[in-house]
Structures are given as C-alpha cells and as structure tokens.
Amino acid sequence: MFAPFGGWEMPLQYSGGGVVAEHTAVRESVGVFDVSHLGKATVAGPGAAAFVNSCLSNDLNRISAGKAQYTLCCTEEGGVVDDLIAYLVDEDRVFLVPNAANTTEVVRRLRAAAPAGISVTDQHEEFGVLAVQGPQSAAVLDAIGLPAELDYMAFTDARWRDTEVRVCRTGYTGEHGYELLPRWDDAPALWEALLAAAAEFGGRAGGLGARDTLRTEMGYALHGHELSTEISPLQGSAGWAVGWKKEAFWGRDALLAEKQAGATRKLRGLRALGRGVPRAEMVVRDTAGTEIGRTTSGGFSPTLKTGIALALLDTSAEVKPGAEVVVDVRGRALACEVVAPPFVESHVR
Structure with missing residues (x-):
C-alpha cells in the first residue's frame, strides 16, 4: 500500500x-x-565543517571525524526549517541527510550563506x-x-x-x-x-x-508535527540539539531570548486511560475544560496496546507528568495521563 x-x-x-x-x-x-526519499547533500571545501557549524544548531565540535550528529536548520526567528543528520567526514567535508520535503530549502540556505571555496551539492538521487x-x-x-x-x-x-x-x-x-x-x-x-x-x-x-x-x-520528532517554522526546538523538546555556547548559528539570538524568557509551550506525551486513540491536531483540555494545547502526533501503540500521543501544551497550565488531561477525539472526551517520553524503553546506545 x-x-x-x-x-x-x-x-x-x-x-x-x-x-x-x-x-x-x-x-x-x-x-x-x-x-x-530522505535528502542527501555534501558541503565541501576548506573549512566546510566550520561553515556548517556556523549555520546549523548543534555543535560539530562535540564530535570527531567518523561520527554523525542530529542537528537543526533554524530560521532567524527560532523556528525549525528542518531537522537532519550531519555526518562529519573531516574538517573539509560534511555529508547531510535532511528530510525529503525540506532538502531543497536546506541546500538553498546553505548555498546562499556559503563563502567562496565552499560548495553545497544536492545529491538527493545519488x-x-x-x-x-x-x-x-x-x-x-x-x-x-x-x-x-x-x-x-x-x-x-x-x-x-x-x-x-x-x-x-x-x-x-x-x-x-x-x-x-x-x-x-x-x-x-x-x-x-x-x-x-x-x-x-x-x-x-x-x-x-x-x-x-x-x-x-520513542517521542521522536517528525518535522511538520513536533518541529516546524512555527515550533521552536525549545517547544519541541529538541533544545538538547542546540549548541548554546556557540558564538553563531542561525536563529541563535531568538532562541537564547526564548530560553531566557521560558518557552510558552512544551511537548508532552499523553497515554490514553480508556478506549480511544488520539490523533494529530486534536484539542487537549485540562480537567476543568480549559483548552491547554493540541496533539501533534498520535495513534495506537502496538507495544503498549493503548492510544498514545505527543502534544504541545501551554506551560502556563503547569501540567506535569502524572496529571490527567482530556483529548477531544471527534467530540468524545478521552482521558489521558501526561507522561514524559519515551513511552517505551530505548535501546539505541
């Protein structure tokens, strides 16, 4: 299918x-x-790694050649154009794997910023x-x-x-x-x-x-759902992929200001307490009936045998893990427990 x-x-x-x-x-x-379908692009030339590091959010200096890193391409306003993997080949070559729909824009932005001697090659179908x-x-x-x-x-x-x-x-x-x-x-x-x-x-x-x-x-972000030009890394629980001590990267000033002020929304996990499956873009309310956010992703968990969702919730609501909220599932109230993702144990390391 x-x-x-x-x-x-x-x-x-x-x-x-x-x-x-x-x-x-x-x-x-x-x-x-x-x-x-995932994108592929190479940034090459003298100092290519340093150039990429001045653009993307994470700090390539945290890793060595032969390592890969999750990172973000942000707007100057702090939104996320894309989340991607950067493969550090050496100081003069970085291989990037962006999301399919965002590859053209990531490549365009890097090319527009690249100094003389640095090439950015779209290798999507190579x-x-x-x-x-x-x-x-x-x-x-x-x-x-x-x-x-x-x-x-x-x-x-x-x-x-x-x-x-x-x-x-x-x-x-x-x-x-x-x-x-x-x-x-x-x-x-x-x-x-x-x-x-x-x-x-x-x-x-x-x-x-x-x-x-x-x-x-696992609570992993999908661009367009948990991260977007309207959802910052701090809101989408991807602040760990920001090199906060770096002197320069796209969106730095806006993200530092948001960090200091405190994000107005926070990504949380929701686990259904009864029968029903929450989906993306459903209203979330507190137990008093006040709207406090919306789901960003959702579905049935084959591992847990219950409905789960990720949701952006207003931080002013002060909803913490263990609290109960209600998701509007096509007009039916579905009680859910707030949890901190992941929903199941990770075995990646």
Missing part, C-alpha cells in the same frame, strides 16, 4: 505484514525500511537510504558482510559486492540499528540481500506506518 509522502510515493505497509506485525518485528527481531532496525540488526549486517561493531552515531565506509556503502549506527525507532547509504543504483540489490538475511531472524520489511508508530513510542 503506497501513499504520497515528502514528494515521493512511499509504502505505508507491505503485503503479508501490516503495521502491527512490522512494528513488532522491529521491537522483537529486525525490520528493514527503504527510506531513500544515494539510497536503507534502515536496518531491531535487536537482530547487527546479525543481519554480519550475515551480508557489512561492519556492525560501531559506536552509537559512528559511521564507516565499507565495501559490499565491490561497491561502497556508508554504514552508520543511527535510526528512528529506539532500537539498536543502522542506516546504510549505498549508491542509488546499488540500493535494490542491497535491499534484497537485507530482506533475505532478515527473514532468517524472523524479520520483515517495514513501511511508513510502522516507522511512525515506532518513532511516536
């Missing part, structure tokens, strides 16, 4: 599986995702991205001859069938996992090899449906 997503036709789920089966495979064994996620993910890589002994957020360039594949121990599921970046034309053969190896461990292919339930259980 396919659906449009980020300008691409993407699988929601695969035949013979379904969202719950694909989700469970990742939590208990291994799942393989084709997320080649590389595929295949994610291998779950407790058996290392075994799958071992089975096809790719390196699996990597620290969290470390990457290496390896050989597979006489072609180069970048292997990084990252992911979007909360499980031990990897993201592989083969050349575009090599991605189909690698996909088939990964699926064959995963099947030996009870694994299967996973689509966008399972990817969304997995990331929601």
Whole structure:
C-alpha cells in the first residue's frame, strides 16, 4: 500500500505484514525500511565543517571525524526549517541527510550563506537510504558482510559486492540499528540481500506506518508535527540539539531570548486511560475544560496496546507528568495521563 509522502510515493505497509506485525518485528527481531526519499547533500571545501557549524544548531565540535550528529536548520526567528543528520567526514567535508520535503530549502540556505571555496551539492538521487532496525540488526549486517561493531552515531565506509556503502549506527525507532547509504543504483540489490538475511531472524520489511508508530513510542520528532517554522526546538523538546555556547548559528539570538524568557509551550506525551486513540491536531483540555494545547502526533501503540500521543501544551497550565488531561477525539472526551517520553524503553546506545 503506497501513499504520497515528502514528494515521493512511499509504502505505508507491505503485503503479508501490516503495521502491527512490522512494528513488532522491529521491537522483537529486525525490520528493514527503504527510506531513500530522505535528502542527501555534501558541503565541501576548506573549512566546510566550520561553515556548517556556523549555520546549523548543534555543535560539530562535540564530535570527531567518523561520527554523525542530529542537528537543526533554524530560521532567524527560532523556528525549525528542518531537522537532519550531519555526518562529519573531516574538517573539509560534511555529508547531510535532511528530510525529503525540506532538502531543497536546506541546500538553498546553505548555498546562499556559503563563502567562496565552499560548495553545497544536492545529491538527493545519488544515494539510497536503507534502515536496518531491531535487536537482530547487527546479525543481519554480519550475515551480508557489512561492519556492525560501531559506536552509537559512528559511521564507516565499507565495501559490499565491490561497491561502497556508508554504514552508520543511527535510526528512528529506539532500537539498536543502522542506516546504510549505498549508491542509488546499488540500493535494490542491497535491499534484497537485507530482506533475505532478515527473514532468517524472523524479520520483515517495514513501511511508513510502522516507522511512525515506532518513532511516536520513542517521542521522536517528525518535522511538520513536533518541529516546524512555527515550533521552536525549545517547544519541541529538541533544545538538547542546540549548541548554546556557540558564538553563531542561525536563529541563535531568538532562541537564547526564548530560553531566557521560558518557552510558552512544551511537548508532552499523553497515554490514553480508556478506549480511544488520539490523533494529530486534536484539542487537549485540562480537567476543568480549559483548552491547554493540541496533539501533534498520535495513534495506537502496538507495544503498549493503548492510544498514545505527543502534544504541545501551554506551560502556563503547569501540567506535569502524572496529571490527567482530556483529548477531544471527534467530540468524545478521552482521558489521558501526561507522561514524559519515551513511552517505551530505548535501546539505541
């Protein structure tokens, strides 16, 4: 089953599986995702890493060559154009993986700011991205001859069938996992090899449906939902991805001012206390009936067997974990407990 997503036709789920089966495979064994829609771009030239560090929010000086970092491309007003992964190749080369729909804008902004000698190359369709996620993910890589002994957020360039594949121990599921970046034309053969190896461990292919339930259980942001040009890192619980001590990055002054004043909204988790499933863009009220925010993502949690949601709640409401709130689910009041994500235990490190 396919659906449009980020300008691409993407699988929601695969035949013979379904969202719950694909989700469970990742939590208990291994799942393989084709997320080649994700953007890819290279910033290269003398001092490229320093240039990227002066633009994006996180501090590349926190990591060394061969490591990747979650970071944000912000507006001068403190909103988020995109959240992305930066691969630090060396001081003169940084490889970026933005979200599909935002790649053009991220590249445009970097090109507009780049000094002489720094190039920004859009490589969206030069590389595929295949994610291998779950407790058996290392075994799958071992089975096809790719390196699996990597620290969290470390990457290496390896050989597979006489072609180069970048292997990084990252992911979007909360499980031990990897993201592989083969050349575009090599991605189909690698996909088939990964699926064959995963099947030996009870694994299967996973689509966008399972990817969304997995990331929601972890409280991971999806751009356009928990982060956007209207939702700052501080509001979307991504302040940890800001290098607050850096002298320069896009949006620095606005974010520092917001940090000092205190964000007016805060991302929280909601766990349904009864039957019902909260979805995105539903009104959240306190027990007195006052509107205090809206959900940003939501759905049924296959792990917890109940409805869960992420929501931006007004900080003035002083709603803390353990409190009860009410979500308006198509005119029906659904009582929910406020929790601090993740909803389930993380196994990424």
